[in-house]
Amino acid sequence: MSDSNLPPSYPAASSPAPAGGAPVAPPQQVNIAFWLYIVGAALSLISLIISLATIGSLKGDLQRQLAAQGQQISDSALNATVTASVTVAIVFGILYIAAYVLFAVFMRRGANWARIVLLIVTVLSLFGILGGFGLGAARVVVGVIATILIFLKPANEYFSAVKASKRPRA
Structure with missing residues (x-):
């Protein structure tokens, strides 16, 4: 596949998997979302410490x-x-933070199920936006931004490419 076949906003390193099924590199949106989820986990940890x-x-x-x-x-x-x-x-609190980070890691690796779980967790976190000593709102905003990023076109193409690279070749 040549670079001319790629959409202009999609970097060549993130192109769909070659015929050999080589790993697909995540686009910038997925990497940014990953780090935003890590920030969200850190805010949860800070909130837990303040609570204690x-x-x-x-x-x-x-x-x-x-x-x-x-x-x-x-x-x-x-x-x-x-x-x-x-x-x-x-x-x-520790189980939640560990699971949140684990889902973010799997999402970054291209697991679509982890992307769906993070979407559900983000939607459910909207109910607790006022909790956590003001950190709840910050955590929700970070989660919403990250969730939007993982559903933009380059991220959708990435998840599709990862799924395609795992299909058995005939």
């Missing part, structure tokens, strides 16, 4: 809410509840 740093106020808030409802709870039960909540938040 402010855990002391959680215990006080919980005590005030229970007192306002006329309920009492022992300090040991309250500590156990807060500890369990923190443990669950840490575990799920």
Whole structure:
């Protein structure tokens, strides 16, 4: 395939796979989206750290809410509840961040299923835009921009080329 057959905005390094099924290099949009997803994961990590740093106020808030409802709870039960909540938040936060990065890696390698998963995660993140100490909005904006990039024409061609390179040749 000659360079003259390529669309003008699509770099030669990202052209569809040659007949030998050689790897296809991701276009610039996919690389930018990948790094934006990494930034989103970093913002999630920062949000998790800030949440853990402010855990002391959680215990006080919980005590005030229970007192306002006329309920009492022992300090040991309250500590156990807060500890369990923190443990669950840490575990799920780390799993979320790890999965998000893993999906971004697979997306960069041309896995269309990872692109769809990242789209779904981005849409679902719109519901939590106000959370995370203001970082939630930044994380959503970064995710939306990255998701738009992975559905532009050069990215679509890249994912199609990767899929075509994996088909068995007759």
